[in-house]
Amino acid sequence: MKNIFDAPFLKEMTDITSLMYRLGWDERNGGNISYMLDENTVREYLDTENVIREIPTGFDASELTGKIFIVTGTGKYFKNVKDDPENNLGIIRIAKDGTTAELLWGYSDGGRFTSELPAHLMSHIQRLRVNPENRIIMHCHPDYTLAMTQVHEADEKKFTRTLWGQMTESIVVFPDGIGVLPWMVCGTNEIGIATAEKMKQYRLVIWTLHGIYGAGKDMDETFGLIETVEKAAKQYILTANLPKASAITDDNLRALAAAFKLDYRKDFLD
Ligand code: 2HA
Ligand code: ZN
Numbered sequence: 123m124k125n126i127f128d129a130p131f132l133k134e135m136t137d138i139t140s141l142m143y144r145l146g147w148d149e150r151n152g153g154n155i156s157y158m159l160d161e162n163t164v165r166e167y168l169d170t171e172n173v174i175r176e177i178p179t180g181f182d183a184s185e186l187t188g189k190i191f192i193v194t195g196t197g198k199y200f201k202n203v204k205d206d207p208e209n210n211l212g213i214i215r216i217a218k219d220g221t222t223a224e225l226l227w228g229y230s231d232g233g234r235f236t237s238e239l240p241a242h243l244m245s246h247i248q249r250l251r252v253n254p255e256n257r258i259i260m261h262c263h264p265d266y267t268l269a270m271t272q273v274h275e276a277d278e279k280k281f282t283r284t285l286w287g288q289m290t291e292s293i294v295v296f297p298d299g300i301g302v303l304p305w306m307v308c309g310t311n312e313i314g315i316a317t318a319e320k321m322k323q324y325r326l327v328i329w330t331l332h333g334i335y336g337a338g339k340d341m342d343e344t345f346g347l348i349e350t351v352e353k354a355a356k357q358y359i360l361t362a363n364l365p366k367a368s369a370i371t372d373d374n375l376r377a378l379a380a381a382f383k384l385d386y387r388k389d390f391l392d
Contacts, residue, residue: 124195126227128169131159132207135192139210140205147352149264153333154236156193157341158246158257158348159213164190168213168226174227176217177234182310183243184220184336185250185361191216193235193242195228209233216243224334245337248321255339256349260268260348263333266355267348271330271361280389281328285371286390288357295380297352297386326351 126132133155144149148179164170170190194203198210223235236378237240242259249256255285282299286292291350301320306313306329307313320327326347327335334351338344372391380385 123169124166127207128168129163129378131157131163131192132211134341135194135228136207136347138143138196139200139316142262142345143200145264147264149263150196151158151199151258151259153200153262154194154238154242156191156236156239156242156246159190159192161190162187162221164213164226169339170215170226173215173224173226175229177214177223177225177274178244179216179223179239181223181240181244182220183216183247185247186216186243187218187220189216190214190226191242191246192228193239195233196235196237198233209295210309219390231260235311240309240336241317242314244314245321245327245335248318249325249337252322252337256337258336258338258344260338260344260352261338262315262348264348264352264355266359267328267334268331268353269359270355271328271332274358276302276304276328276330279387280351280361282387282390284358285351290370290374290378292350292354293375293384293386294382296326296347297379297384298324299390300324300351303327305330305332369383 142153179368190284193214194214195212197271200249203210209230214235215226238261239304274284278301281302303316303326317327319356321337325337334348336344336348338347375391
């Protein structure tokens with residue numbers, strides 16, 4: 123059996139949580155990540171017959187039965203993951219009943235997965251239906267995105283169009299646009315269901331006055347989506363009060379879509 127502390131997926135989790143912490147996207151215990159792992163890869167590092175604890179999830183994720191995820195812990199700080207991954211992360215498998223998580227490794231102080239597990243697993247289910255390659259759901263609280271939700275109308279078409287208009291690369295990176303949820307109580311099955319509903323169409327979902335969710339096939343794609351939204355939101359906040367001398371037009375966006383052969387939300391342009 124190989125040493126789990128050498129596992130590439132563990133390094134990916136510790137690297138990305140450290141980076142996100144340093145970017146200021148995950149203050150205190152803010153943010154959470156779930157990463158669906160390949161069972162055969164996990165078997166190289168863990169005896170998958172050895173269930174340490176069974177933890178009820180409080181919702182039905184039968185569609186993910188047998189799937190294994192590495193997930194950030196509830197109340198844990200991204201800042202601390204790198205120095206103590208076994209306490210701050212856990213590896214869980216969804217049991218046959220669909221409502222129990224079998225702990226295979228981690229949460230070593232008796233802890234459990236993020237309070238946002240409903241939003242994560244329900245989003246995994248939806249994204250896997252759209253793209254069987256999807257592996258990551260990532261949630262964080264990036265400053266400019268969050269600031270933008272305070273001053274910009276919480277309308278998907280308008281929000282997406284504003285972000286596309288901030289810099290040329292936006293529409294190339296997220297041609298599918300961005301879903302927007304109104305303010306809701308977090309950590310509940312209700313916000314999980316609402317997030318997953320948006321994930322039918324979008325890889326990005328804004329939680330107004332809270333943060334953002336991203337989905338993708340790997341860390342780079344998922345992080346890159348959120349990073350690009352955050353950069354565009356930063357442009358918006360930096361310039362919202364200044365007179366504009368140049369702006370990206372709908373025709374510019376159509377020209378980009380043609381040049382990059384984008385399958386984009388045409389109904390988000392006028
Ligand atoms: O607890 O970000 O949404 C961490 C969170 C909740
Ligand atoms: Zn949050």
